[in-house]
Amino acid sequence: MYKKIAFLLLFFAISSLNAISSTSKSKVDSLLKKVEYYRIKNHDSAVIVARKALALVDSIQEPLLAAKIYYSLGYAYYNRNDFELALENFRKSLEIAEKVNDFKLQALLHNRMGNVFQLKSYYNQSIDEYKKALDLNYKIGDKVEVARTLVNVGTVFTITGNFPIALQYMLDALEIFEQAEEMEGMAWTSLSISRLFSRLEINERALQYAENALNLYRRLENKTGITLTQTELANIYYQLGIYDKALDLLNKIVYENVANGNLHAQAANYLLMGIIYFDKGNYERAEHFLNQSLELKQNVNDSIDIAKLNRYLGEVEFKKGNLAKGLNLLKTALTDAQKHKITTDLRDIYFSLSQAEKKMGNYQTAFNYFTKYSELKDSVNAGQIAKLEMQYDFEKREREQELITRQREVVQQAKLERQRLATMLISIALVLSLALVAVVFWFYREKKKTNQLLVLQNAEILRQKSEIENQKHEIEAQRDLAERQRDQIAEQQKQITDSIRYASRIQSAVLPSDQHISACLTDYFVFYQPKNIVSGDFYWVTHLTDGRLAIAVADCTGHGVPGAFMSMLGITLFKELTSTQHFENAADVLYRLRRLVISSLNQSFDDSESHDGIDMGLLIVNKENRVADYAGGYFPLFVARKDSNEVPNHFKLFDSKDGVNFLEVKGDKMPIGHHLLGERHFTNYRFKIFETDLFYLLSDGYSDQFGGPKNTKFMMANLKRLLLDIQHLPLEKQKEVLRERFEEFKGNQKQVDDILVMGFRI
Numbered sequence: 001m002y003k004k005i006a007f008l009l010l011f012f013a014i015s016s017l018n019a020i021s022s023t024s025k026s027k028v029d030s031l032l033k034k035v036e037y038y039r040i041k042n043h044d045s046a047v048i049v050a051r052k053a054l055a056l057v058d059s060i061q062e063p064l065l066a067a068k069i070y071y072s073l074g075y076a077y078y079n080r081n082d083f084e085l086a087l088e089n090f091r092k093s094l095e096i097a098e099k100v101n102d103f104k105l106q107a108l109l110h111n112r113m114g115n116v117f118q119l120k121s122y123y124n125q126s127i128d129e130y131k132k133a134l135d136l137n138y139k140i141g142d143k144v145e146v147a148r149t150l151v152n153v154g155t156v157f158t159i160t161g162n163f164p165i166a167l168q169y170m171l172d173a174l175e176i177f178e179q180a181e182e183m184e185g186m187a188w189t190s191l192s193i194s195r196l197f198s199r200l201e202i203n204e205r206a207l208q209y210a211e212n213a214l215n216l217y218r219r220l221e222n223k224t225g226i227t228l229t230q231t232e233l234a235n236i237y238y239q240l241g242i243y244d245k246a247l248d249l250l251n252k253i254v255y256e257n258v259a260n261g262n263l264h265a266q267a268a269n270y271l272l273m274g275i276i277y278f279d280k281g282n283y284e285r286a287e288h289f290l291n292q293s294l295e296l297k298q299n300v301n302d303s304i305d306i307a308k309l310n311r312y313l314g315e316v317e318f319k320k321g322n323l324a325k326g327l328n329l330l331k332t333a334l335t336d337a338q339k340h341k342i343t344t345d346l347r348d349i350y351f352s353l354s355q356a357e358k359k360m361g362n363y364q365t366a367f368n369y370f371t372k373y374s375e376l377k378d379s380v381n382a383g384q385i386a387k388l389e390m391q392y393d394f395e396k397r398e399r400e401q402e403l404i405t406r407q408r409e410v411v412q413q414a415k416l417e418r419q420r421l422a423t424m425l426i427s428i429a430l431v432l433s434l435a436l437v438a439v440v441f442w443f444y445r446e447k448k449k450t451n452q453l454l455v456l457q458n459a460e461i462l463r464q465k466s467e468i469e470n471q472k473h474e475i476e477a478q479r480d481l482a483e484r485q486r487d488q489i490a491e492q493q494k495q496i497t498d499s500i501r502y503a504s505r506i507q508s509a510v511l512p513s514d515q516h517i518s519a520c521l522t523d524y525f526v527f528y529q530p531k532n533i534v535s536g537d538f539y540w541v542t543h544l545t546d547g548r549l550a551i552a553v554a555d556c557t558g559h560g561v562p563g564a565f566m567s568m569l570g571i572t573l574f575k576e577l578t579s580t581q582h583f584e585n586a587a588d589v590l591y592r593l594r595r596l597v598i599s600s601l602n603q604s605f606d607d608s609e610s611h612d613g614i615d616m617g618l619l620i621v622n623k624e625n626r627v628a629d630y631a632g633g634y635f636p637l638f639v640a641r642k643d644s645n646e647v648p649n650h651f652k653l654f655d656s657k658d659g660v661n662f663l664e665v666k667g668d669k670m671p672i673g674h675h676l677l678g679e680r681h682f683t684n685y686r687f688k689i690f691e692t693d694l695f696y697l698l699s700d701g702y703s704d705q706f707g708g709p710k711n712t713k714f715m716m717a718n719l720k721r722l723l724l725d726i727q728h729l730p731l732e733k734q735k736e737v738l739r740e741r742f743e744e745f746k747g748n749q750k751q752v753d754d755i756l757v758m759g760f761r762i
Contacts (some may be wrong), residue, residue, distance in 0.1 A: 003247055003341050009166050010596075012279075013299060018368050020509035024444060025060050025062060025065070025736050026753065027056060028042060028053050028056050028057050028060065028062070028065055028069075029055070029065070030114035031049055031052055031053035031069075032053055032065065032068060032069055032072065033051075034046075035049050035050045035053065035069065035072040035073070035076070037744075038071055043506075044080075044687055046072065046073070046075075046076035047073060047076050047077070047080075050069055050072055051068045051073070051075065054066070054069055054073070054590050057069060057101070057722075059452045062099075062218060062221070063096050063099065063100055064096070064100050064102060064399075066096055067093045067094075067097045067100070067102065067105060068093070068105070069093075069375075070089045070090070070093035070096070070110070070348055070482075070620060070727070071090065071093040071105065071109060071112075072091070073089045074086045074087070074088070074089030074090040074093060076111065076113065077089060078112065078115070078116060079135070081299075081300040081302075083116050083119065083120055083301055085330075085367035086112075087113060087116055089110050090112055090113050090114075090562060090597075093105070093109055093558055094106060094110075094113075096107045097109060098484070103136050103139060103140045104136075104140055104142065105146060105515055106133075106135045106136050107132075107136035107137045107140070107149070108133075109150060109648035110129045110130070110132040110133035110136065111129070111130065111133040111148070111152060114126045114127075114128075114129035114130040114133065114152055114156075115152070115566075117122075117129060118152075118155070118156055119301070119302060119303070119304065120301070121303040121304060121305055121306075121339075121340045122276055123159065123160050123340065123341075124441075126156050127153060127156055127157075127195060127559075129644065130149055130152045130153045130156065131153065131175060133145075133149045133152075133747075134146065134149045134150065134153065137149055141422075143176050143180060144176070144177070144178075144180055145738075146173075146176060147172075147173040147174075147176035147177050147180075147182070147185055147189070148171035148185065148253060149167045150170065150172050150176075151169070151170060151173045151188060151189050151192050151257075152172065153166075153168035153169050154166040154168075154170040154192060154196070155192055155195075157169065157194060158192070158196045158199060159304070159342070159574055159677055160341065160342065161199075161342070161604075162189075162539065163196060163199070163342050164195055164198060167193070167196060168194065169690050170189055170192055170193050171193075171418065173185070173189050174186065174189045174193070174502070177189055184216075184220060184222065184645055185271075186216055187213045187216035187217050187222070187225055188213075188225070189207070189222065190209045190210075190212045190213035190216065191210065191213040191225075191228060191229050191232060192534075193209045193238075194206045194208075194209035194229075194232050194236075195211065196209040198232065198235055198236055198239065199344075201239055201740060203236055203239055203240055206232075207233075207236050210229055210233050213225070213229045213232075214226065214229040214230070214233070217229055222634070223256070223260075224260070224262075227253055227256050227257060227260075227265065227301070228265070230249055230252070230253050231250070231253050231268060231269060231272075231512075233249060234246045234247075234250045234253065234269075234272060235250040237249065237271055238272060238275070238276055243280055243588050244469075245274050245281070245641065246272075246276055247273065248643075250269050250272060250273050250276075253265075253269055254266060254269045254270070254273075257642065262297065263296050263300045264296075264302055264708065266296055266298060266433045267292075267296035267300070267302060268292045268293075268305075269291040269293075269305045270289045270292040270296065271289070271305055271308070272289065272291070272311060273289040274287070274288075274289035274292075274293060274312060274750060275287045275290075275312060277289060277545045278290075278312055278315065278316065283319045283320065286312070286316055287316045289311070290309060290312055290313050290316065291313070292682055293309060294306075294309050294310075294313070294360070295733070297309070303336075305331075305342075305412075306336050307333045307334075307336040307337035307340070307342060307345045307349065308333070308348075309332070309333075310329050310333035310336065311330060311333040311345070311349050311352055312330045314326040314327070314329030314330035314333060314356070315330075315351065315352060316488055317329060318355075318356060318359070323356065323359060323360055324710035325643055326356060327353075327356050327360065329335050329359075330349060330353050331353070333345070333349050334346070334349045334350075334353065337349055338714070343376060346372075346376055347373060347376035347377055350369050350372045350376060350655070351373040353369040353661070354367070354369035354370035354373055355365075357369060367749065371620050375618035377455070378675070388539055396462065402549065410486060410695065413472065431526075441488070441583075483727055500532075500533045500534060501533055501559065507534055507535065507538075507564055507567065507568065510568065510571055511538060511539065511540075511571070512539070512540060512541050512542070516541065518540045520541050520542075520543070520549055520551075521541065521549075521551075521760045521761065521762060522760075522761045522762060523731050523760065523761045524731060524758070524759065524760035524761070525731040525732055525734060525758070525759050525760075526539060526735075526756075526758050527735050527738050527739060527756070527757040527758075528754065528755070528756050529739075529742075529751070529754070529755040529756075530559070530741065530754050530755075531559045531560065531701070531751045531752070531753055531754050531755075532559060532561075533560075534560060534561060534563070534564035535559065535563060535564060535567060535754040535756075536555065536556040536557065536558050536559040536560070536562070536563020536564060536566055536567050536754050537553075537554065537555050537556070537563075537567065537569050537699050537701065537754040537755070537756040538553075538554050538556070538567045538570060538756075539551075539553045539756060539758055540552045540554075540571065540574055540575070541545040542578055542579070544578055544583065544620065545578075545580070545581070545582055547577070548620050548621060548622050548623075549620070549621045549623060549762070550589070550616065550618065550619070550620050550621075550757070550761065551577055551618070551619045551620075551621070551697065552574065552616060552618045552619075552697075553616070553617050553635065553697035553698060553699060553756055554570055554574075554614050554616040554617075554672075554699075554725075555614070555615045555616075555635075555699035555700065555701070555754070555756070556569075556570055556613075556614050556615075557612045557613055557614070557673075557752055559595060559754045563754065566612065568596070569600060570597070570614050570616075570672075573593060573596045573597060575595060575617075577592060577593055583620075585620065585629040585631070585684040586618045586619065586620045586629040586630055586631035586682075586684055587620055587629075587681060587682040587683060587684035588684075589620070589633040589680045590616065590618060590631050590632075590633060590672060591681055591682055593614075593672050594633075594671075594672045595614075595674060597613060597614060597672050597673045598673060598674055601673070601674075603673065603674040612673060612674075612716050613671035613672055613673020613675070614633070614635050614654070614671060614672040615633050615634040615635055615671050615672070615699070616632065616634030616635060616672050617631075617632040617633075617636070617637055617667060617697045617698075618630070618632070618723070619695065619697065621639060621689065621760065621762050624687060626689050626690070627686065627687070627689070627691045628686070628687055628688075628762075629684055629685065629686050630665060630684070630685045631640055631667065631668075631682045631683060631684050631685070632665075632668065633666020633667055633670055633672050633746075634667055634668070634669060634670070634671060634699065634700075635667045635683065635698075635699070636664050636666045636667050637664070637685075637695065637696070637697060638654075638662065638663070638664050638696040638697075638698075638720065638723060639651070639662075639663040639664075639665075639689065639693055639694070639695055639696075640660050640661075640662055640663075640693070640694040640696075640723070640724065640727040641660065641661050641663055641692070641693050641694075642659060642660055642661070642690070642692055643656055643661045644659075645690050645692075645693075646688070647661065647663060648663070648687035648688070649687070650665055650685050651663040651664065651665045651685075651687070652664050652665070652666075654720050654724070655720075655721070655724055657724055657725070659726065660719060660724070660726040660727060660728070662723070662727070664720070665685050668682050668683050669682075669684075670682075683695060689762060691761075692761075693762070694727055694760075694761055695760055695762070696723055696757065696758070696759050697757075697758045698719075698756060698757040698758065699753075699755070699756040700741060701752070701753035701754050701755040701756065702714065702719055702738075702757055703716040703718075703719045703754050704752055704753055705745065705746055705748050705749075705751065705754060705755075706746075706749050707745040707746040707749045708745055711749065714742075714745055716762045720740070722737075722741060723759075726738075731760070731761075734759055735757075735759075
């Protein structure tokens with residue numbers, strides 16, 4: 001009896017412990033997920049939650065879970081730039097991962113430790129860690145992680161100047177990523193190869209790989225990758241001597257990096273800006289940006305390019321006449337470059353020191369530095385020969401790779417053709433077999449039915465004959481009635497269609513003629529395509545009572561006949577308003593037009609069921625002083641303007657191409673008519689215009705069209721991109737391209753709305 005009681009007590013104790021253990025493990029798992037979520041951006045929260053998880057994990061005997069927590073804690077410290085704490089936790093995680101033989105986690109940890117040593121400029125230790133990760137990834141057969149590690153190794157060899165080996169590692173990685181169709185890996189590797197060629201000043205290759213990386217990152221919508229690639233493009237433009245283009249791109253990139261809180265990237269941007277301003281002779285701006293870069297690098301423990309930074313700061317001090325301070329900075333740079341054995345930096349610093357000592361009258365010291373500079377220069381020149389050899393090997397490898405790729409494609413095509421033929425033959429045989437079975441079964445069933453029906457058919461035939469005679473007269477009468485109704489409906493439809501076509505001619509006659517528009521505008525096009533015969537969209541070009549030119553594009557509620565009625569009302573009211581009254585600006589016109597529309601439609605601001613109205617964009621131009629006013633109800637104004645001309649306030653830059661900025665100003669989110677916002681005034685935008693400006697006003701019919709391979713909307717962003725791409729063409733050619741692109745995208749889909757796009761110069 002006592003033994004049974006003891007056994008039961010032991011059973012309940014073990015069950016309770018298991019339940020507690022299970023609950024604790026679930027809680028630790030939940031905390032680990034929070035750490036992984038916080039560790040990228042909210043580093044402090046990640047550290048706090050990870051410590052809570054570590055306090056619980058010891059009680060549940062889950063070593064692998066503890067290793068993952070130490071890894072995430074180290075990652076949080078790494079992102080917080082606390083590199084020593086990061087290494088401490090990575091090593092704890094590695095110790096556990098080695099005990100439990102988790103090779104994947106070991107490889108990940110060696111890679112992360114390599115990242116830390118790389119940022120601390122301990123390049124030998126970094127290579128050691130990356131190679132350990134590489135061996136482990138080969139061992140577990142993870143090809144994608146092998147490729148990532150190859151890129152890491154190649155990056156360190158690039159920094160230390162061992163370019164041929166670096167290129168070999170990166171090309172091997174790129175081949176693996178391409179075979180795996182791993183687009184992000186392809187983008188990162190292409191960017192790394194671009195940086196390698198940039199260091200060698202093989203700018204054509206650098207530009208080729210950078211643009212390839214940028215295209216891949218844009219397809220992935222990876223903003224960080226786009227910013228990193230644009231930074232490298234700015235460096236290439238600098239090396240090509242295109243300073244202003246490099247600075248314009250850097251200003252844009254710095255804004256993105258500040259917004260994202262990326263301090264490492266900001267430091268790199270400021271360093272390059274400082275170097276460019278130094279080369280341009282603007283030493284005050286150079287010093288400003290170099291100091292900003294140095295301060296950021298010190299804040300985040302980033303030692304990369306510290307030697308280069310101090311060298312340029314020393315050069316700036318010499319340009320300002322502060323010889324002693326400049327010399328100290330150059331010596332600081334020398335110490336750092338010697339520590340990390342960066343040959344190109346050592347060469348440049350020795351040259352700067354020789355010039356500095358010469359200016360200070362220390363000719364023997366200057367000579368000694370110049371001797372060291374010459375030795376390194378000769379070694380770099382020997383490196384240039386190696387560079388040429390490497391470029392030849394690279395091009396040879398590219399040709400070989402291209403041949404291999406073509407051979408693979410031929411083999412794959414032949415294989416696919418054989419598979420297709422085999423599939424087709426099997427399908428035909430299967431279909432014929434099924435057809436034969438179906439025919440045999442059908443004949444059998446029909447024969448059986450025939451035998452059963454023959455008995456009944458004779459009696460049924462006699463009965464049906466009598467019914468047919470009776471129904472014949474009734475059918476003939478119904479047929480005659482149906483034919484009369486059909487003819488009547490066809491005649492009514494023809495009359496309605498003819499009336500609508502006549503209404504279309506009236507609507508076209510009311511719109512401004514080509515002669516009238518040509519007299520008002522320098523050059524223009526109007527792409528006007530109603531969904532049905534008549535349209536709810538209209539455009540108007542006229543001179544106001546004070547001589548200013550007004551150009552309007554509008555979209556009335558609905559399309560077809562209802563839309564046409566609204567458009568005729570809109571044209572009438574707009575024409576009457578602009579020909580009889582004086583206005584301060586475009587917003588004043590829209591405000592008064594709204595009151596006329598509300599009055600004409602008997603709308604009230606208490607009537608929530610009334611949604612009739614007009615969306616409109618209105619541009620008013622004073623040709624004498626070249627000043628324009630714009631106001632819009634839901635409609636934007638687009639301007640293609642040379643990038644040498646100023647960007648007006650409130651205008652947003654969409655993108656730039658071939659020296660042209662594509663600008664946009666949005667209208668107010670309310671129509672010309674009844675709206676919940678009541679009597680609120682429209683916003684007026686006043687800005688200066690230039691002779692080369694190209695303006696676009698348009699309705700939303702083009703961007704709302706469905707089509708394409710996935711039957712999605714065209715979207716306004718794609719329309720802006722299309723307008724930017726064709727803005728250099730003659731305006732009539734632009735209209736043709738817009739029409740062709742619209743029909744190509746629409747395909748077999750129906751047009752969903754009226755189309756109106758107007759482009760013009762003033």
